[in-house]
Amino acid sequence: MPDLASPLIAWYRENARDLPWRRDGFGAWGTLVSEFMLQQTPVSRVVPRLEEWLARWPTPADLAAAPPADAVRLWANLGYPRRALWLHRAATQIRDRHDGVVPRDVDALLALTGIGDYTARAVAVFAYGDRHPVVDTNTRRVLARAVDGRSQPGPPAKSDLAAMAAILPADDEDAAVVNAAAMELGAIVCTARAPRCEACPLAAVCAWRAAGYPDTGDDRRKQARYEGSDRQARGAILKALRDAEGHPVPADEVASEWPDAAQRDRAVDSLIADGLVEVTDGALHLPR
């Protein structure tokens, strides 16, 4: 296999975006919060919320001491509000199990609510400098093209970690840069649509380019339609609760947020099951 690490490192030194979590001394807690927010949400929308969040809760213990409702409210429109709840739970677990210090061990990180293969290794690598493969959607696309000669990656698989590990250099710091560089390249050059191959540091060694950019198909699962979905109903109801700023919302007012009664009931039930909504005296509110 050609050397991908060297061109990635050189390219990253010159082209990496200046992002908050890349500042010196950003800290493991900041890294953890940023990674939660970046799960399926674009960088541009995360940056302002992240600054706000860390100003209010500078440590895991600070967040753990706040009611979950505050976390859900400050999450605002970042999407997938369960992540706000999970981040609050993770902060509580960090306080209770790890003396308030974000763990460094991957297995300890994986044991926290809302942290999976990607986030656990991202924290261990970017916050602590350890050597692990970090694989996100950008990295999977870069590897699918440069190594496998495919136009799009397949569905996420356990083998993704081994594929990334195979291109990591031995040195810890270099490995961390290669992890970050693969993600960055996928984000700004080797993009899903209209990749900028003329600006790619891997062009000379890219298997997909060498093969003449074949369309190898796309076997990823398509995202379900959002308009009219249960997700949209949940979103509308939860937005109303966030906007109520702590005041419980009576059931009849919730009804006006989503007219379809059956779908509304289903949405409320699922929000309660997720712990995002509680009911007191017939009125809905965020978890206290």
Place this chain on the structure above:
DNA sequence: GACCCGTGGAA
């Protein structure tokens, strides 16, 4: 492994 979970910008 399949399916579920928000939101908004870009093409």
Place this chain on the structure above:
DNA sequence: TTTCCAAGGGT
């Protein structure tokens, strides 16, 4: 207007 896509993870 519709579709695609975004530093994933839990069940």
